[in-house]
Amino acid sequence: MFPTLKTGAVMQYPAKRTLLYNTDIIRFLDGTEQRFRDSPSVLHQWTIPLDLLDESELANFDQFFTSNQGKFGAFSFTDPWDGTIYPNCSLMEDAFSFTVSGEMRGKTTLTVCENRT
Amino acid sequence: MPYFPQLSSGATGQFPVARQRTARTVVNQSWDGYQVKLADPGAAITEWHLSFEELSDQELAALEALFQAVEGSLTPFTFLDPADNLLAWSEQQSEPVWQADPLLTLTVGISDPFGGTAAYRVSNPTGATLILQQSINAPASLDYCLSVYACSEQSPRLWLVRGATIEAVEIGPQWTRATSAGQLQDTSDTISFGVALDPGSAVNVFGFQAEVQPAASLYKQTAETGGVYPNARFRDDALTFTAAGPGRYSCELDIVNVEYL
Numbered sequence: 606m607f608p609t610l611k612t613g614a615v616m617q618y619p620a621k622r623t624l625l626y627n628t629d630i631i632r633f634l635d636g637t638e639q640r641f642r643d644s645p646s647v648l649h650q651w652t653i654p655l656d657l658l659d660e661s662e663l664a665n666f667d668q669f670f671t672s673n674q675g676k677f678g679a680f681s682f683t684d685p686w687d688g689t690i691y692p693n694c695s696l697m698e699d700a701f702s703f704t705v706s707g708e709m710r711g712k713t714t715l716t717v718c719e720n721r722t
Numbered sequence: 723m724p725y726f727p728q729l730s731s732g733a734t735g736q737f738p739v740a741r742q743r744t745a746r747t748v749v750n751q752s753w754d755g756y757q758v759k760l761a762d763p764g765a766a767i768t769e770w771h772l773s774f775e776e777l778s779d780q781e782l783a784a785l786e787a788l789f790q791a792v793e794g795s796l797t798p799f800t801f802l803d804p805a806d807n808l809l810a811w812s813e814q815q816s817e818p819v820w821q822a823d824p825l826l827t828l829t830v831g832i833s834d835p836f837g838g839t840a841a842y843r844v845s846n847p848t849g850a851t852l853i854l855q856q857s858i859n860a861p862a863s864l865d866y867c868l869s870v871y872a873c874s875e876q877s878p879r880l881w882l883v884r885g886a887t888i889e890a891v892e893i894g895p896q897w898t899r900a901t902s903a904g905q906l907q908d909t910s911d912t913i914s915f916g917v918a919l920d921p922g923s924a925v926n927v928f929g930f931q932a933e934v935q936p937a938a939s940l941y942k943q944t945a946e947t948g949g950v951y952p953n954a955r956f957r958d959d960a961l962t963f964t965a966a967g968p969g970r971y972s973c974e975l976d977i978v979n980v981e982y983l
Contacts, residue, residue, distance in 0.1 A: 627755055643753060643754055643755070644754050644755040645754070648755065659940050660805070660939050660940040660942055661940040661941055661942055661943075663805075663942075664806070664807070664942035664943055664944075665943065667743065667806075668944070668945055670743055670745075671743065671945065672945060674745050674747065674761040674763060675744075675745025675746070675747050675761075676745070676747045676749075676759070677747045677759050677760075677761035678761075695759075699745045699746060700742055700743065700744045701742065701743045702740065702741065702742035702743075703740065703742075704738050704739070704740040705737060705738060705739045705740075706737055706738040707737050707738075708939075709940075710737075720757060721755040721756045721757065
């Protein structure tokens with residue numbers, strides 16, 4: 606499961622959610638187009654910027670990244686917008702970085718993407 | 723083995739501290755979006771960016787001495803992460819990294835101070851003092867702080883083991899965070915952290931944490947690796963510092979730990 610903050614929240618503002626389709630377009634000489642789906646359904650992606658985290662919360666995200674081996678592992682993610690559980694998600698990147706500018710002043714950003722199942 | 727020096731305050735780093743972990747995943751993506759992934763754990767990299775301000779002559783000399791001893795980025799040294807718990811498996815005392823004396827019994831699934839059930843009950847049914855501890859490959863001469871949450875209905879005290887030092891702390895039926903900190907006159911390359919139990923006592927423990935600093939910070943859970951990096955190197959072959967005045971130096975440096983080297 607994706608870690609939650611001590612408040613119980615998953616995200617902080619400004620949070621971002623992206624819907625992704627994969628459409629192929631063939632454009633003909635006369636300007637007309639033929640479009641078709643390359644993928645069977647929409648995929649979701651969440652960008653989660655986190656600020657003012659304490660050391661314990663940062664350690665949870667660090668452990669989560671390590672246990673998932675970057676973008677290799679899969680986990681279920683609950684969309685904070687509507688509560689939908691997406692059972693097959695991964696981290697988007699193979700890198701996790703954070704900066705601690707003082708006590709309880711950790712900052713990081715994670716991106717979660719839904720995998721095709 | 724050379725190691726990264728502590729500042730005179732006992733800390734290894736100053737704010738801001740930045741750390742980045744990088745994994746390597748081979749991804750084969752098909753046209754319709756399906757993916758086949760392969761992890762490559764041996765290629766993991768951990769990097770730190772450290773900024774230092776107002777360093778004294780002695781602190782700068784220690785940094786320079788290390789840089790010259792390891793010849794820049796050429797050879798490794800031991801780096802103790804200033805932003806991490808040095809102990810592995812901080813909540814799994816049944817893992818092999820924890821050495822429990824024979825006859826010391828561990829009971830899992832005890833309620834912990836954060837509302838979970840990750841605490842352990844450690845019981846000593848014998849007539850001798852028994853120890854549960856973990857050794858790390860770090861110089862014993864540095865300033866360390868050991869902390870652990872503990873409570874007990876029947877035992878009024880718990881002994882904290884920090885290298886050759888064993889310090890008694892008072893505990894009660896409510897969870898308290900017991901700490902033991904200080905510097906040892908010990909030149910060995912390993913140091914142990916743990917708890918010792920009086921004969922016939924039973925204590926609930928949770929969240930062991932060792933840090934290379936003089937006081938405890940918020941608890942940080944760890945799994946198979948703690949914050950000890952025996953294969954760390956300077957990323958660059960240059961160490962530049964700025965002198966703002968007598969005994970007032972600043973510098974920035976990058977440290978990298980690569981598992982496959």
